[in-house]
Amino acid sequence: MIFTKLNHDLASRIKFVPEPEEIHLLNKAIDAATQSVQRFRVGAACSQGSAFNTTDLHAETHMLLARVGEWTPGRDATVAVARLGRKWDWRCSYPCASCANQLRSKGFRKVVCFDEGGQPVTLAL
Numbered sequence: 001m002i003f004t005k006l007n008h009d010l011a012s013r014i015k016f017v018p019e020p021e022e023i024h025l026l027n028k029a030i031d032a033a034t035q036s037v038q039r040f041r042v043g044a045a046c047s048q049g050s051a052f053n054t055t056d057l058h059a060e061t062h063m064l065l066a067r068v069g070e071w072t073p074g075r076d077a078t079v080a081v082a083r084l085g086r087k088w089d090w091r092c093s094y095p096c097a098s099c100a101n102q103l104r105s106k107g108f109r110k111v112v113c114f115d116e117g118g119q120p121v122t123l124a125l
Contacts, residue, residue, distance in 0.1 A: 010094040010111070015121035022112040022122050025080035029093075029112075032059065033084045041084040042093065046077065046108070060099035064106060078122075079103055080112040090118040100125055 018026065028050045032043025036052040036059070043052045044059040051062035060081060083093035093113040095103060103111070104125050115121045 007094040007097055007100060009097065010100060010123060010125075011116065013123045015115060015123050018112050018120050018122045022078060022080065022110075023120065025078060026082055026112045026120055029059075029080040029082035030084070030090075032063075033082050034088075040091075043082050044095075045080045058096065058099050060095050060103055064102060077108045078110040078112060079108045079125075082114065090114045090120075092116045092118070095125075 025045050025047075028045035029043040032045055032050040032052045033041045034043070036042060036054070038053050038055070041052070042059040043050060044063040046063065049063065049066075051059055051066050053059040054062060057065070060079070081093045081095050083091040085091045091114060095111060095113070100111075108125055110122055111125050112120065112122045
């Protein structure tokens with residue numbers, strides 16, 4: 001089944017095969033997602049740290065508040081977002097529109113995530 005509540009703006013963008021350092025970030029996001037106790041386990045990671053979703057916060061917002069703080073990312077800063085299914089399989093993990101806007105405002109320009117088919121992709125925020 002395809003995840004239907006995805007960010008259609010990000011879903012329509014050109015996708016690229018992730019570079020090795022982007023896969024490393026995605027693995028950090030997967031590790032963070034495993035710590036979530038929510039029905040939809042989501043993790044987010046950047047070079048400054050990682051976080052998972054809670055009852056009150058999306059993983060991206062949690063990461064920005066708890067890990068990044070006042071850090072200002074570089075020109076081409078990348079964030080990774082991963083979502084795990086019930087069977088620990090990779091699921092579509094485009095950031096929602098609100099999180100994408102927050103990440104952009106903090107200086108992130110690329111996101112590494114899973115597309116609708118569960119494949120790792122890199123795309124511009």
